[in-house]
Amino acid sequence: MKNFSLFKKSRSVVGLDIGSSAVKAVELKASGKGYRVAAYGTEPIPPDSIVDGAIIDGAAVAESIRRVFESKAFKTKEVAASLSGNAVIVKKISLPLMTATELEESIYWEAEQYIPFDIQDVNLDYQILDGGSSAPDSKGTMEVLLVAAKKEKIADYTGVITQAGRTPVVVDVDAFALQNAYELNYGLEPNTVIVLLNAGASAININIIANGQSVFTRDISLGGNAYTEAVQRELNLPFESAELLKKGAPVDGATFEDVLPVLRAMTENVLLEVQKTFDFFKATASTDQISRIMLSGGASRVEGFAETLQERFSTPVEMFDPFRKVTLDAKKFSADMRESIAPTAAVAVGLAVRRAGDRCFASTSLPSQGEIPDRTEGHRFLQPHPLCRRAGRRLVVLVAAAHLGRPRSADRRCRARENAAPEHHSTGRPVRSTPRAASAARHAHRRASQGADRPGASARSNQQSAA
């Protein structure tokens, strides 16, 4: 038989963070026990080309991506990108105990009630967070992180990448890419609650990690643009001038002192939303003690932001350094360059540790009646990448929220390979007819009708966006 590409050794990819203000690309190479940056590039995206995470001007976005790759330093065409915002749903759900195979077979029907979109319109993925057996108080349930992303949105993002002459092979979620970058650089600390806060131009991604697991994610629809627009309004300036002034450069007779009150007022708005997120987390988590807030994203550099955050929440605030353990060759990257790229590179670094083919296949569509559903393999992502294993670190390549449509024949090849595993065997019957799936569905419906699906019971994300 031919050597299908799906079965080839996993290949490294370029981490491509398509932000609304700029594209950031990182290619990593194995180096000793860790990684070094082989290539980095960034290109601005014209204002309003991406609005609220939706690509409005695909040609402009594709052109920015194309320009990033003009640098000969990038050696691979395959890229991992990510999504955020209201087209992505992240949810922790509780299910009756079942085997991994049973879960694979029933996840679509389980998911349906938790996803506010037509299930036909989303790609699904999941990861078993707690298989249930380890917890004495598990009450016969297991915890699963469910991720759904709108197909339309995935197609928009993969479309601009293809238009730019690159091959999209992984689509992840900003908040999880951030987490991968964090684990790569800081490792996992037991008994700590770390808040990753990535403040971009149009959104703030928050991922709260307790004992190494994501327990809460949220995207707030506020960011650097809101600061710039406030400066624009208050001082009656064009966007570009307000943008410069916000960063400290005097423009058009206005000084940085003039904008400080405007920045402070906007920081208060942002903190209100962050406060809501923390309150929500604290009301539902077993611990309310946040150990540290790690800041990334360009807007986290707004004058006074880090200090106010630290003061307000009485929690240590640190700048997230995505190159803490990833070597940046000083000959290629000066100290100044490092300083300027580090704040906005975290998501791209987290994406660059993904691998083409680190996943056998993707669930891409709802199975038609009577057909065995496409399998997902969320649990496989708990396997540390071999590089990290060597380094003694655990890297969770957490969840690819959505994957690219692969030919269904390829999916079947994968399924055939999986069925060869001794663990379980698919019956070939519609999943609803398996007793376990039916009981899972009943259980879930009961929970829903009892209101167990209130936000507090789960890690929710973008549907809670502020704006």
Ligand SMILES: Nc1ncnc2c1ncn2[C@@H]1O[C@H](COP(=O)(O)OP(=O)(O)OP(=O)(O)O)[C@@H](O)[C@H]1O
């Ligand atoms: N020194 C600075 N002070 C204030 N704001 C800054 C500074 N440097 C960058 N910014 C702001 O950071 C934002 C860009 O950050 P980033 O690259 O993380 O966003 P993005 O990924 O493009 O956006 P998003 O993820 O929200 O779509 C812009 O709003 C920019 O004005």
Ligand SMILES: [Mg+2]
């Ligand atoms: Mg961003």
